[in-house]
Amino acid sequence: MAKILIPTPLRQFTAKQDSVTVPGATVGEVLAALTTEYPDLRKQIFTEEGKLRSFVNVYLNDEDIRYIGKDAAPAADGDTLSLVPSIAGGTH
């Protein structure tokens, strides 16, 4: 069970919620549970092959999951997962 913080640009896919709590013992399980509950989010954060998109980073607490075992990183109760997409508010 982990809490996932949803950033503003992705809240339209999570019924406007800024955080969602879903079950899972690893980061991979938590993300799978999240995108099962909110299927519209799947396309935003995963490629067709199921890989995390290169402009969305996932942090387990303050660690980038790319450096702590990716999907296999254990997610304990009370852990916070953050989705951090790249943002750009300026004009071209």
Place this chain on the structure above:
Amino acid sequence: MTLSKDEILRYSRHLIVPEVGMEGQLKLKAAKVLLVGTGGLGAPLGLYLAAAGIGRIGLVDFDVVDFTNLQRQVIHFTKDVGRPKIDSAAEKMQALNPNVEIVKHEVALSSENALDILKDYDLVVDGTDNFPTRYLVNDACVLLGKPNVYGSIFRFEGQATIFAYEGGPCYRCLYPEPPPPGLVPSCAEGGVLGILPGTIGLIQATETVKLILGIGEPLVGRLLLYDALAMRFRELKLRKNPECPVCGEHRTITRLIDYHQFCGVPQQPPKQESKLTESEIEVTEVKEKLDRGDKFVLIDVREPHEYQICNIPAAKLIPLGEVGKRLGELDPEADIVIHCKSGMRSARACGILRAAGFKHVRNMKGGILAWSDQVDPSVPKY
């Protein structure tokens, strides 16, 4: 280098801080900072960096002030609408502090000119907040070994950090590639709380001044996230990616590339007078159809809060995010015209309908902005 009597008085509140003092103020005076962009982030940056007494501040901008800028770009005033931003910004900064030297680079920063412009500065502050310039500034700073003070904003949220500082992580370590256009809401659709760039721009200004003074803990290897609604700052660890294409061990990018192509953004936005394609319809023709009482469905795929600003009363509101789920409300055989603000989102909605087997779907060219220009000037633009 010394300070004049006037400068000593002007900077007295710096001079009496032991961590700054005369030595620090002279460092500021000797510093050369390049500020890319004088918009939302660049406005507070320009004002505070000039006030702080940075000796030479280069500005890069080729945009013109417009009314929608004034809600947040506080360096530009109402009277400046229509003027080049670089002139408007330089004038305010010079008026605030005549002791600083302002160098104007009135160009679009590009792969051709970036290294040449950046090489004369000690550090770079990226205030543009768009993907092509961000990757360009990042790569140029990595190649030249200059720190890049980064900030970005979206609605109520901001990010800030320093990239390429003494071999530290760069923007590509964080995000190797930009999002494809269309997947993440763009700037114009996104909007921003006017105060937000003030907060993030001043975090960038703070880090710039700290780097020059060599005091405190620079925001390196840490990504600062700011949520204005929750009024909460968070910090995430930012690591150098050994596989980074520009600063990693096996780098593949050793010179600047075409960043517009890399980001999938056309260099020149499609011109208004471009030829009408078969899948588009002019606003004037939509007006004629309405006046004739033709049987067709007009759909507005903007968000409800945009519909409240202005709308075409005959239009049915189905926000883009709901189009897929609400196809059942529409007749696949019907004559359908879709509009949004300027035509981007409605083009996507047209694609969704066509993929679902709808036969007669057209995109109203130029959106409600074109409607305001060509059909009904009483419709406000936003």
